[in-house]
Amino acid sequence: MAKLIVIMGPAGCGKSVVAARIAAARSATALDADDFHSRENIAHMAGGNPLTDAQREPWIAAMEKELHARLGNNENIVLAYSGLRRAHRARIRACAQRSLFIKLQVPIAQLQERVAKRQNHFMSAQMLPSQLAAMESPASEETIVQIAAHGSLDDVVESTLNAIRETFS
Numbered sequence: 001m002a003k004l005i006v007i008m009g010p011a012g013c014g015k016s017v018v019a020a021r022i023a024a025a026r027s028a029t030a031l032d033a034d035d036f037h038s039r040e041n042i043a044h045m046a047g048g049n050p051l052t053d054a055q056r057e058p059w060i061a062a063m064e065k066e067l068h069a070r071l072g073n074n075e076n077i078v079l080a081y082s083g084l085r086r087a088h089r090a091r092i093r094a095c096a097q098r099s100l101f102i103k104l105q106v107p108i109a110q111l112q113e114r115v116a117k118r119q120n121h122f123m124s125a126q127m128l129p130s131q132l133a134a135m136e137s138p139a140s141e142e143t144i145v146q147i148a149a150h151g152s153l154d155d156v157v158e159s160t161l162n163a164i165r166e167t168f169s
């Protein structure tokens with residue numbers, strides 16, 4: 001049965017780089033939610049404006065479609081996706097029979113530093129407060145494991161792989 005692992009958290013938490021490393025370690029396909037945005041939504045965010053849930057709708061629908069197709073084809077997926085909204089997480093979770101969400105926890109000062117340093121990305125550090133405000137707590141969601149992700153990339157990857165092994169042993 002194909003598995004879905006979602007690496008989630010606000011911009012700059014490291015989900016894209018961690019998802020790529022996890023996918024390589026587990027012979028899975030890495031997907032990045034950034035690649036499913038419309039040009040309009042990217043331009044909107046690049047202008048310093050957070051998305052509304054209405055603007056997120058076609059983005060979530062595009063990811064659902066891709067996940068259904070790939071998981072239905074027995075492909076294991078590691079998806080880097082912010083997962084800010086609870087209802088959207090439920091829709092992404094429903095695409096797979098077996099799934100695990102891992103939320104990377106990074107203090108805001110470090111998020112600011114990482115986003116500010118990143119080159120050629122539509123998301124600026126000024127968007128971080130809105131990202132954190134839009135993040136609905138995952139506290140009641142059993143399939144979400146939270147991991148401290150302020151350390152080195154190697155440490156974060158190791159903790160993430162351990163959490164995955166514990167769930168999918």
Ligand SMILES: Nc1ncnc2c1ncn2[C@@H]1O[C@H](COP(=O)(O)OP(=O)(O)O)[C@@H](O)[C@H]1O
Nearest residue numbers: 010011012013014015016017114118151152153
């Ligand atoms: N654990 C880490 N330590 C140091 N830098 C990191 C770490 N994780 C990610 N980064 C760097 O921070 C920036 C943001 O990472 P990225 O994966 O793009 O975050 P996200 O996809 O969550 O927005 C990138 O330049 C990345 O190389």
Ligand SMILES: O=C(O)[C@H](O)[C@@H](O)[C@H](O)[C@H](O)COP(=O)(O)O
Nearest residue numbers: 010011012034051056082084123
């Ligand atoms: O509003 C949202 O639902 C998303 O979070 C959206 O703003 C965007 O896809 C990323 O968060 C930015 O890209 P990174 O998170 O990859 O930096």
